[in-house]
Amino acid sequence: MGRKFFVGGNWKCNGTTEEVKKIVSTLNAAEVPSQDVVEVVVSPPFVFLPLVKSTLRSDFHVAAQNCWVKKGGAYTGEVSAEMLVNLDIPWVILGHSERRALLNESNEFVGEKVAYALAQGLKVIACIGETLEQREAGSTVDIVAAQTKAIAAKISDWTNVVLAYEPVWAIGTGKVATPAQAQEVHLELRKWLQTNVSPEVAASTRIIYGGSVNGGNCKELAGQPDVDGFLVGGASLKPEFIDIIKAAEVKKNA
Numbered sequence: 001m002g003r004k005f006f007v008g009g010n011w012k013c014n015g016t017t018e019e020v021k022k023i024v025s026t027l028n029a030a031e032v033p034s035q036d037v038v039e040v041v042v043s044p045p046f047v048f049l050p051l052v053k054s055t056l057r058s059d060f061h062v063a064a065q066n067c068w069v070k071k072g073g074a075y076t077g078e079v080s081a082e083m084l085v086n087l088d089i090p091w092v093i094l095g096h097s098e099r100r101a102l103l104n105e106s107n108e109f110v111g112e113k114v115a116y117a118l119a120q121g122l123k124v125i126a127c128i129g130e131t132l133e134q135r136e137a138g139s140t141v142d143i144v145a146a147q148t149k150a151i152a153a154k155i156s157d158w159t160n161v162v163l164a165y166e167p168v169w170a171i172g173t174g175k176v177a178t179p180a181q182a183q184e185v186h187l188e189l190r191k192w193l194q195t196n197v198s199p200e201v202a203a204s205t206r207i208i209y210g211g212s213v214n215g216g217n218c219k220e221l222a223g224q225p226d227v228d229g230f231l232v233g234g235a236s237l238k239p240e241f242i243d244i245i246k247a248a249e250v251k252k253n254a
């Protein structure tokens with residue numbers, strides 16, 4: 001099916017110039033599978049994007065953690081998709097649960113953002129995921145389907161989209177989804193894409209997992225047929241991110 005393994009590192013709102021330089025030099029020195037096997041994207045805060053972009057090895061790429069929903073202008077504090085393109089930043093993370101929860105980003109708003117960013121030529125890591133309450137109420141699949149639907153309603157080409165399933169209860173909690181729990185939701189998402197978008201999009205779109213992924217649990221998760229990679233938070237700031245990148249070997253040998 002040719003879904004290349006994808007490992008994203010979301011640094012969130014962390015880092016100083018010194019820390020960023022240290023992470024980059026650790027990554028630059030790492031021996032990892034080739035670009036044919038794994039696509040690696042790291043996402044520093046906006047202010048560090050130029051530094052990371054100019055010092056990071058060329059087989060790894062960078063992503064912003066957000067961008068504005070439309071063309072830039074009088075939107076104090078925002079960064080536009082056009083600016084990211086201007087800086088040659090290829091990727092952007094949109095719809096992260098922290099922004100959905102803390103900044104009230106709705107499904108529709110995220111859908112609009114994804115569409116606008118794609119239209120400007122950016123590639124998008126679109127995040128979805130249910131809260132613990134929603135999971136316990138048995139509505140996980142409905143929630144992630146509604147989040148995906150709001151994106152699907154606004155776009156027609158999924159080539160440059162990676163869908164990141166990040167259950168909110170697993171983010172930053174150390175409480176990782178079991179491989180079976182991740183696989184179950186990823187499969188449901190793939191079925192949703194098959195029915196509501198197309199079999200081709202379902203087969204080719206990478207669905208990655210995020211939520212307390214670390215060097216210890218990544219291989220078993222990567223062994224699941226519908227887990228096409230990871231979006232890593234806390235562990236992406238540490239050398240174990242390299243072990244997570246290497247989990248791509250599990251797929252290669254599958």
Ligand SMILES: O=C(CO)COP(=O)(O)O
Pocket residue numbers: 010096166170171172173174210211212213231232233234235
């Ligand atoms: O939110 C995440 C990645 O976007 C996951 O964060 P953690 O890996 O720290 O749980």
